[in-house]
Amino acid sequence: MKLLKAHPLLVLANSYLIDSPAPSNITYIWNFGSLLGSCLVLQIITGVTLAMHYLPSIDAAFCSVEHIMRDVNNGWLIRYLHANVASFFFLFVYLHIGKALYYGSFRAPRTLLWSIGVVIFLVMVITAFLGYVLPFGQMSLWGGHESPTCMSLPFIMPRTKATNRIGPHNIDVLSVIFGSLLGDSHAERHGNGVRISFQQESTNVEYLMMFWRFLSDRGYCSTKKPKLLIRTAKAGQLRFYFKVHSWTFSSFIWIHSIFYKDGVKIVPDCIGDYFTPLALAVWIQDAMSYGLKLATHNFSYNDVLFLCTVLKDKYDIVATPNRNRDQWTIYIHSESMPILRGIVKDFVVPSMLRKQA
Amino acid sequence: LRNLATVITNLLSAIPWLGTDLVEFIWGGYSVGNATLNRFYSLHFLLPFVLLMLVIMHLIALHQNGSNNPMGISSSLDRVPLHPYYTFKDLVGFFVFFLVLSIFVFFLPNTLGHPDNYIPANPMQTPASIVPEWYLLPYYAILRAIPSKLLGVIAMIGSILILFLMPLLDTSRVRSCAFRPFMRLLFWGFVVNFLILTWIGSQHPEPPFITIGQACSTFYFSYFLLFVPLIGLIENTLSDLATLGSDHSSYNT
Numbered sequence A: 001m002k003l004l005k006a007h008p009l010l011v012l013a014n015s016y017l018i019d020s021p022a023p024s025n026i027t028y029i030w031n032f033g034s035l036l037g038s039c040l041v042l043q044i045i046t047g048v049t050l051a052m053h054y055l056p057s058i059d060a061a062f063c064s065v066e067h068i069m070r071d072v073n074n075g076w077l078i079r080y081l082h083a084n085v086a087s088f089f090f091l092f093v094y095l096h097i098g099k100a101l102y103y104g105s106f107r108a109p110r111t112l113l114w115s116i117g118v119v120i121f122l123v124m125v126i127t128a129f130l131g132y133v134l135p136f137g138q139m140s141l142w143g144g145h146e147s148p149t150c151m152s153l154p155f156i157m158p159r160t161k162a163t164n165r166i167g168p169h170n171i172d173v174l175s176v177i178f179g180s181l182l183g184d185s186h187a188e189r190h191g192n193g194v195r196i197s198f199q200q201e202s203t204n205v206e207y208l209m210m211f212w213r214f215l216s217d218r219g220y221c222s223t224k225k226p227k228l229l230i231r232t233a234k235a236g237q238l239r240f241y242f243k244v245h246s247w248t249f250s251s252f253i254w255i256h257s258i259f260y261k262d263g264v265k266i267v268p269d270c271i272g273d274y275f276t277p278l279a280l281a282v283w284i285q286d287a288m289s290y291g292l293k294l295a296t297h298n299f300s301y302n303d304v305l306f307l308c309t310v311l312k313d314k315y316d317i318v319a320t321p322n323r324n325r326d327q328w329t330i331y332i333h334s335e336s337m338p339i340l341r342g343i344v345k346d347f348v349v350p351s352m353l354r355k356q357a
Numbered sequence B: 001l002r003n004l005a006t007v008i009t010n011l012l013s014a015i016p017w018l019g020t021d022l023v024e025f026i027w028g029g030y031s032v033g034n035a036t037l038n039r040f041y042s043l044h045f046l047l048p049f050v051l052l053m054l055v056i057m058h059l060i061a062l063h064q065n066g067s068n069n070p071m072g073i074s075s076s077l078d079r080v081p082l083h084p085y086y087t088f089k090d091l092v093g094f095f096v097f098f099l100v101l102s103i104f105v106f107f108l109p110n111t112l113g114h115p116d117n118y119i120p121a122n123p124m125q126t127p128a129s130i131v132p133e134w135y136l137l138p139y140y141a142i143l144r145a146i147p148s149k150l151l152g153v154i155a156m157i158g159s160i161l162i163l164f165l166m167p168l169l170d171t172s173r174v175r176s177c178a179f180r181p182f183m184r185l186l187f188w189g190f191v192v193n194f195l196i197l198t199w200i201g202s203q204h205p206e207p208p209f210i211t212i213g214q215a216c217s218t219f220y221f222s223y224f225l226l227f228v229p230l231i232g233l234i235e236n237t238l239s240d241l242a243t244l245g246s247d248h249s250s251y252n253t
Helices: A002-006 A010-018 A028-051 A061-070 A075-103 A111-141 A152-156 A171-182 A202-217 A250-259 A277-287 A301-315 A334-344 A350-356 B002-014 B019-027 B034-065 B082-107 B134-145 B149-169 B181-201 B207-242 B247-252
Strands: A021-023 A186-190 A193-201 A228-232 A238-245 A293-295 A319-324 A327-332 B079-081
Touching: A002 A010, A010 B034, A010 B082, A021 B082, A028 A075, A028 B034, A028 B082, A061 A075, A061 A111, A075 A111, A075 B082, A075 B134, A075 B181, A111 B034, A111 B134, A111 B149, A171 A193, A171 A202, A171 A250, A171 A277, A186 A250, A193 A202, A193 A250, A202 A238, A202 A277, A277 A293, A277 A334, A301 A319, A301 A327, A301 A334, A327 A334, B002 B019, B002 B149, B019 B034, B079 B082, B134 B149, B134 B181, B134 B207, B149 B207, B181 B207
Parallel strands: none
Antiparallel strands: A021 B079, A186 A193, A193 A238, A228 A238, A293 A327, A319 A327
16 A cells, blocks of 8 residues: 555556545446546557558458458457447447536536547547548459449539539549440530530430439439430431430549540540440440441541550450441451450440340 | 548548648548558557547546536535545446447447448449448538538538537536536437437438438537527526525625
C-alpha cells in the first residue's frame, strides 16, 4: 500500500483507478466510460493483429481479408471482434453522450472534459470511416466490377448541376462508352462538358434498352424510358428509332478530345486500355450488321487497321479491313468467331445473340 | 465500399475554390485508388493512438472535478473510493458487454454489417445503394436532408460540432434533468428523433423519407439552438415564480 502512494508511476494509477474519490450515487449509466475504454483497447489489440495480415493494395486487399478469415489461426475471430466491437464502440459512445446531455455533465466546471469528449467523438467517426473503406478491394477482385462512382452524387444531391458532378468513371462505364463510341454513338460538346448521344433503329430496341438501363441505373442518364421516335428517311420512308443521351459531365471532356480530331471521329491510340470484353460486346452489338462484318464506316483505313491489330493483340481474334465502296468495314475471320462469342456472350442481349449466329 | 469512399471524400469537393484540389489531394490521384487505400490504412492505424492520447486528456480533465452524478449537485459530501466500489460495479457492465458481444461475434457476426460486401458485383445489374455502417446513419440522413451539396456537408459536420456549444446554450440553473420535467420530455424527444434519423439514413431517398429526414434534421438542430436555451429560460422563470417571496428564493439568485 505504501508503494502505491510513493512510487511516481503507481501513485498515478492509484489516484486514477483505486483511490479516486467517486460520488456515492452514480448508477450503471456511468459504466460507459470504462466500457468505451475497454472497446478502444480491444480495437487496438485486434486492429494491430489484423494489420499483421492485411495488405493495403486494391488487388490484394480482398484476398488478404479472405486470407485472414480462412488461413490465419483464429483470424475470423479477430476480424469479427474488430468489426463488432466497432458497433458497440459507437453504441456506447452515443449512450455516453446521451448521459452527459441528460445529466448536464457538459456544464461548468466540466466544459473542458466535454470539449475533449466531442473531439474524441469526431476522431472516432473519422477512424471508423477510414476503417470501413479498407477491405474495399473485395469488389475489385471480381474484375473491376465495383459499382460506378458517379451514381452516388445525383443520388445524394439530386439537385446538383450535372456538369458539377465529378468523375471518376469506373472501367465498366468507360467500357460501355468506348464500345459505343466505336459504334454509332457520339460524344458531343454541351455546355461546360460533354455528353454521349446514342441512337438505334427500333429493331435494336432490346440492345438500346440495355444500354439505357446500364447508364440510368448508374445515374448517367435520365431514368425516363426512351420513347420511340419517327423520322422520314430518303425516299419518304418512315424510320423508327430510339435516342438516348447521357447527362453532361465535364469529366467526359477527355473522352471527347481523344475520340474527335477536327470534328471527325477517330479511333484513339489508347483504345487498347479500354478494350474490355464489355467494351467489345457493346461495340459488336452496335456495329455487327450481319454475320461476320463489323460496320465501321466512319473510320479511316488506318483506324480500321489499328482496330484489327488491337483485336489480334488483346483477344487473338483475326480480323481484316474490308473495302465496301469508299468505306471500310471489319471482316472477322470465321475461325475467330467462337473466340469472339465466348468473350462477349455474358454481355450480349438475346436478340443480338441470334443475329450473331 | 469503394463507392462509399468516393462519395464521402467527394463531399469535400463542395468546398468553394479548393474543393476539387482537396479531393484529389486526399485521393492521391484522380480517383479512389491504391494511393487512397494506402493512406487510409496508414491513418486508420495512427488515429486510434491519437484517440488514446485524447482519452488520457479526457481522464485528466475528468480528474479535475470528478464525475458528475444523477442529482447534478456537488458530490463532495459523500464520496467513496473507486476501488472496490466502482471497479466491481463496472465489472457487471463488462460481463454483460462481453456476453452480448460474444453472441454477436459467434452467432451473428455479419448482422451489423452489409451482406453486399460478400456479393460479387454484376456489371449488368443495379448496384446496391450506398449505405454507411449503422452507427453513422443519422449523420448520413442529415447530409441527404439538404439538397445543396455544400450546405449538406456543413449540416453534417455542424451536427457534430454543435455539441461544442452545449455549455453555452444551456441556460438552466439546474444541472440534471432529474429535476427538469420539460427538458426530460424534450430529451427523450431528441433520442427518438435520433433513432428516426438512423432509420431514414438507411432508406432510399424517396418521397416520404426525404420529408421525414428534413423534419428530423430540423428538429435535431432546433433542439440545440432553440429548445435547450428556451426551456432553460422557461424553467428558470417558473421556478422564480414558484419561489417568489419564499425563503428559497435566495437559491435562485
